[in-house]
Amino acid sequence: MSNRLQLQDAQTFLFVPANRPDRFDKASASGADVVIIDLEDSVAPDEKDAAREHVSAWLAAGGRAAVRVNAARTPWFHADMAAMNNAMAVVVPKVEGADDLNQVTEFGPTGLPAIPLIETAGGVMSVQETCAAPNVVRVALGNVDLAADLGVDPASRLALSGARSQLVLASRAARLAPPIDGVTTDIGDKILLADDAQHARDLGFTAKLTIHPNQVPVVANVFRTTTDEVDWAIGVLRSAGDGVQVHDGHMIDEPVRARARSILRRAGHTIASAGVEVCP
Numbered sequence: 001m002s003n004r005l006q007l008q009d010a011q012t013f014l015f016v017p018a019n020r021p022d023r024f025d026k027a028s029a030s031g032a033d034v035v036i037i038d039l040e041d042s043v044a045p046d047e048k049d050a051a052r053e054h055v056s057a058w059l060a061a062g063g064r065a066a067v068r069v070n071a072a073r074t075p076w077f078h079a080d081m082a083a084m085n086n087a088m089a090v091v092v093p094k095v096e097g098a099d100d101l102n103q104v105t106e107f108g109p110t111g112l113p114a115i116p117l118i119e120t121a122g123g124v125m126s127v128q129e130t131c132a133a134p135n136v137v138r139v140a141l142g143n144v145d146l147a148a149d150l151g152v153d154p155a156s157r158l159a160l161s162g163a164r165s166q167l168v169l170a171s172r173a174a175r176l177a178p179p180i181d182g183v184t185t186d187i188g189d190k191i192l193l194a195d196d197a198q199h200a201r202d203l204g205f206t207a208k209l210t211i212h213p214n215q216v217p218v219v220a221n222v223f224r225t226t227t228d229e230v231d232w233a234i235g236v237l238r239s240a241g242d243g244v245q246v247h248d249g250h251m252i253d254e255p256v257r258a259r260a261r262s263i264l265r266r267a268g269h270t271i272a273s274a275g276v277e278v279c280p
Contacts, residue, residue, distance in 0.1 A: 008177040011223040017042035018051035030213035035065040059086035074212040081107040089113040097126040101133040131174035143182030168204035197222035225267035231258035231263035
């Protein structure tokens with residue numbers, strides 16, 4: 001599977017500090033779909049250079065991970081981008097439009113997939129432009145930084161519901177994979193984590209950022225496509241005709257069939273078993 005396809009399909013993303021190379025292999029073995037090695041918030045300024053060397057060495061030795069670099073307006077950005085040759089993707093913080101991503105294209109490896117983090121009010125307001133930028137594979141919500149920018153509680157679903165919906169709408173309009181939700185900072189409360197993940201899924205997110213390996217299986221369980229959903233999707237797509245039909249007492253038309261195709265794609269289901277052609 002290509003890096004881009006893996007990033008599109010991933011449901012769990014796990015951060016690991018770049019100054020803790022002893023944790024890189026452990027993160028890779030956690031079951032997370034994608035590991036993100038963090039050169040930004042997790043690393044103090046006087047440790048940035050050494051942390052970058054750890055990341056470069058581990059990736060060059062065959063490690064697979066995305067890397068969160070420092071923001072484009074920081075003194076570390078250019079050196080970070082120069083070290084991205086073996087990264088799956090670059091996670092770009094504090095993105096507020098195409099200009100930030102143009103610098104990624106200019107200073108990074110050709111074709112490197114980008115995941116912009118939307119972490120400010122300006123980032124939310126320009127997210128449609130961000131989604132349309134070259135090499136963007138999907139966007140992610142930086143809920144803690146955004147809440148700080150807005151002066152609200154990062155745990156408040158109501159306060160950030162508008163921003164979350166903006167990311168979902170902009171992603172769909174740009175024909176990107178659905179966005180990645182932000183972190184749950186309480187690493188011990190699995191009930192809260194599952195509720196947060198379910199809230200994000202209800203809004204149209206299909207993945208979540210995590211900060212501890214113990215969070216990965218909880219999030220994966222929430223975003224996993226269920227057997228009932230797969231059975232429903234196959235039943236819908238096997239319904240005869242292209243127009244309006246009835247399946248299990250419900251009206252079926254093209255938007256419903258589109259949702260069914262999306263469910264089967266997310267499940268990695270063999271589309272041939274549904275008897276229909278589904279484009280990737």
